[in-house]
Amino acid sequence: MKIDKSLMTGSTTLMVLSLLSRKEMYGYQMITELARRSDHTFELKEGTLYPILHTLEADGLVTVREKEAETGRVRKYYRITRKGLKVLEEKKVEWNTFTEKVNAVVCGTSPA
Amino acid sequence: MKIDKSLMTGSTTLMVLSLLSRKEMYGYQMITELARRSDHTFELKEGTLYPILHTLEADGLVTVREKEAETGRVRKYYRITRKGLKVLEEKKVEWNTFTEKVNAVVCGTSPA
């Protein structure tokens, strides 16, 4: 199913950091991996991801290193930092709170 | 806790329609009701809500009628239409899919 893009807003960084918390990855790989893990619900555009990665790096949440692939191509591998892990944990809590509260409103668990 | 506003994007209309699916309400009331039901996680601004209500009306998802309150003030009560209920159901499905897929990525339920 197609998801309204506006829902994505704000959760992209959470997902990117989540991916990186498992292993270092390069940009293009994150896009395909994100699509795979979400059953192609999220098909992040390059124009979205690369600026995000640059921002994360500038904020010290990830580091980059260039590494030559078996193919001979040079890729930029991103690795999450300690600070990045901390931010990730915060964002996870924020995400859980957010969804919980939306569900409270939508499902009407609170009295009328 | 404070939630990053960007997360809100896209879920606001879902929540507004959800509120209206229970009973007709006026704008100001929706703001206080939304805050109450979400434990003040969502404090929707008037500058956000009123334009949304106008759009919903233009799209035929809600209807408006003016009604005098006990206080003597005239309020604009919004009522969800059949079309609005249909859209609401669609948005609920979309919301559930969205959160499910984000969790799949974040919690890593899918193989590495």
Add this chain to the structure above:
DNA sequence: TTGACAAACCTCGGTCATCTATGTATATTA
């Protein structure tokens, strides 16, 4: 009675996240 405040509505301009479109370069495959 007047001044402050809450209720109730509204709009304009800005911000920020994401997308579209485009560009570059290299490796693979037809």
Add this chain to the structure above:
DNA sequence: TAATATACATAGATGACCGAGGTTTGTCAA
């Protein structure tokens, strides 16, 4: 050798939400 996939990048457009301002009406205390 031409097309396609890989891999990175940026500039401008879009769109949701907010901030800041404004208006009117009712209530309540000084």
